[in-house]
Amino acid sequence: MKFTKMHGCGNDYVYVDCTKEVIPNISETAIRVSDRHFGIGSDGLILIKASDVADFEMDMYNADGSRGKMCGNGIRCVAKYVYDHGLTDKTTITVNTLSGIKTLKLTVEDGKVSKVRVDMGEPELIPAQVPVKASVLGLADDRREAIVAEPLEIKGRSYDITCVSMGNPHCITFIGEDVRDFPLEEVGPVFEKHELFPERVNTEFINVIDKDHLRMRVWERGSGETLACGTGACAVAVASYLNGFTGRSVDIELLGGHLEVVYDEKTNHVFMTGPATEVFSGEIDL
């Protein structure tokens, strides 16, 4: 199998051009290639496919083989791949995902994509649509209001959580201590598998630096800690605005880099701008 290794702010995936390759047993292949000792090493596997409803299709799998419905860092790299490798010469493209069709604007420097702005669409706040089982928090399961700053006890500590879907489920909590010192590997898995989240959850731990800047670490569903999470950064920007901690435009500092996110008032869409990097290409016998 021919592949290309790419990352968005250090959130790295193995990309396969499925307009040319066919992948057997995709979930097992995702597990195999993601292994950082016995495989290529990545946060997961992303297939780039032709589409009859958009310019291209992105099909994304986490490192544990579970299928993701959307990937913000991944879709920026898909855009870079298709332009840099000559599959398109358009600088505005559409990519179909399991969470709908996304529109991307490419910044080209010296003939290659350096930055991508993604229209991530509208956040979903109705608990049952995230999905979140609100009754676990003592709220009505058919609640339609967003879950914002509700207390949840994890390993003896109470966290105020806000729940947002960007096509995939996110639980956001703002904490006082520096997230870079936070025991993420102990606490992340407890959130991920909590009964509150029937489809598991991606969890973001946030410091508010000021009204325009946030610092973030993330424990991803199906991949563990990653250096960045694009859908997570978008969910965080919405959560931070809903909690009154920031305005609608924020710079988010992640372990692997920065993402600019705007939660647009007029369209209620979230726009994310960030880099996309190609590291190397290779071939692996499956």
Ligand SMILES: N[C@H](CCC[C@H](N)C(=O)O)C(=O)O
């Ligand atoms: N782990 C996520 C998919 C990858 C999201 C993340 N890497 C991003 O950049 O959005 C999920 O299962 O919902």
